[in-house]
Amino acid sequence: MSTKRVLITGGAGFLGSHLCDRYLKEGYKVICMDNLLTGSAENIAHLMGNEDFEFVKHDVTNFIHVKGDLDLILHFASPASPVDYLEMPIQTLKVGSLGTHKALGLAKEKDARFLLASTSEVYGDPLTHPQKEDYWGNVNPIGHRGVYDEAKRFAEAMAMAYHRYHGTETRIVRIFNTYGSRMRLHDGRALPTFMRQALRGNPLTVYGDGSQTRSFMYVDDLVEGVWRLSKSDYVEPVNIGNPEEITILEFAKEIIELTGSDSEIIFEELPKDDPQIRQPDISKAKEVLDWEPTYDRREGLSVALEYFKQKVLNS
Numbered sequence: 001m002s003t004k005r006v007l008i009t010g011g012a013g014f015l016g017s018h019l020c021d022r023y024l025k026e027g028y029k030v031i032c033m034d035n036l037l038t039g040s041a042e043n044i045a046h047l048m049g050n051e052d053f054e055f056v057k058h059d060v061t062n063f064i065h066v067k068g069d070l071d072l073i074l075h076f077a078s079p080a081s082p083v084d085y086l087e088m089p090i091q092t093l094k095v096g097s098l099g100t101h102k103a104l105g106l107a108k109e110k111d112a113r114f115l116l117a118s119t120s121e122v123y124g125d126p127l128t129h130p131q132k133e134d135y136w137g138n139v140n141p142i143g144h145r146g147v148y149d150e151a152k153r154f155a156e157a158m159a160m161a162y163h164r165y166h167g168t169e170t171r172i173v174r175i176f177n178t179y180g181s182r183m184r185l186h187d188g189r190a191l192p193t194f195m196r197q198a199l200r201g202n203p204l205t206v207y208g209d210g211s212q213t214r215s216f217m218y219v220d221d222l223v224e225g226v227w228r229l230s231k232s233d234y235v236e237p238v239n240i241g242n243p244e245e246i247t248i249l250e251f252a253k254e255i256i257e258l259t260g261s262d263s264e265i266i267f268e269e270l271p272k273d274d275p276q277i278r279q280p281d282i283s284k285a286k287e288v289l290d291w292e293p294t295y296d297r298r299e300g301l302s303v304a305l306e307y308f309k310q311k312v313l314n315s
């Protein structure tokens with residue numbers, strides 16, 4: 001059997017670069033396609049020179065040309081942190097809509113399987129708890145976050161349309177807050193922000209009163225979930241996340257304790273439409289992928305801490 005080839009869009013980003021590593025390890029030839037909008041060549045520098053790895057700098061909102069056969073497309077290109085997508089609303093809408101269309105067109109052309117990186121944000125500010133895949137969400141389409149949420153909702157609709165109309169093999173993963181190495185210190189997300197602030201002895205900026213909740217998953221667990229979903233027959237969306245839920249205020253305190261910092265906590269204005277609660281129901285992933293997270297938050301954060309220490313030291 002010939003070696004399988006995977007195209008990973010957004011492959012120079014945080015999650016994409018970890019997926020490049022995993023699929024190479026599994027024996028795939030990997031094409032990493034990225035326009036480096038929020039990603040970095042540094043994330044894939046260790047793969048340059050590997051004969052099974054190829055980097056193509058390309059904006060996937062334009063026609064995507066790939067020579068030769070493709071077995072799988074992992075479509076991960078998109079600004080992903082709230083700060084990024086609020087700064088780049090049009091690029092975010094374009095990559096979720098036009099980019100997804102181009103990537104699906106390529107999947108159809110190559111008869112390749114297509115896996116979409118969707119998000120817990122499709123549930124918006126959810127009115128059910130925990131969130132199950134059959135919840136349709138509570139999104140403000142014209143709100144600031146709508147550019148991301150609606151782009152991903154459109155992307156899911158487009159994937160299902162290609163599946164139903166063209167018979168394309170599609171998979172949809174709804175990813176919940178993930179953390180680990182290769183996150184940018186300044187991407188604006190709570191975890192790298194708190195790590196940076198705590199390690200520098202600066203105040204941690206908690207938005208609102210910090211009573212909003214999130215559920216954080218270590219990156220290796222996400223990669224395993226994506227790997228299993230890409231191998232499975234399951235077409236409908238699957239939540240991949242760690243159900244361990246925590247308020248943002250408690251989380252800030254946990255990071256202060258973990259880093260041994262004497263930083264204080266200050267409160268700043270809550271961004272508009274910031275979801276109040278978020279916790280994945282992962283029964284579907286357990287049932288169809290036999291997947292559940294293996295890192296509890298303490299364990300994952302301790303591993304991630306080593307990365308953030310280095311990053312802060314070198315910044």
Ligand code: NAD
Pocket residue numbers: 009010011012013014015016033034035036037038039040058059060061075076077078079080081095099117118119120174175176177178179
């Ligand atoms: P990231 O910003 O590190 O990676 C995104 C990558 O996409 C970057 O390398 C960026 O340069 C690239 N990109 C953006 N627009 C592009 C375009 N038009 N053409 C080519 N490349 C483009 O973010 P991430 O956290 O690694 O997220 C990756 C994917 O996972 C995103 O689709 C995001 O929506 C999804 N996701 C992530 C999380 C999370 O917690 N990290 C949660 C839910 C969903």
Ligand code: UDP
Pocket residue numbers: 081082177188189190191193194205206207208212214248270271274275
């Ligand atoms: N947040 C915070 N301080 C920060 C950055 C974020 O209190 O410096 C809050 C944010 O308002 C949200 C939560 O932390 O309620 C998680 O934010 P993040 O940007 O990590 O991801 P989100 O889940 O909102 O996409």
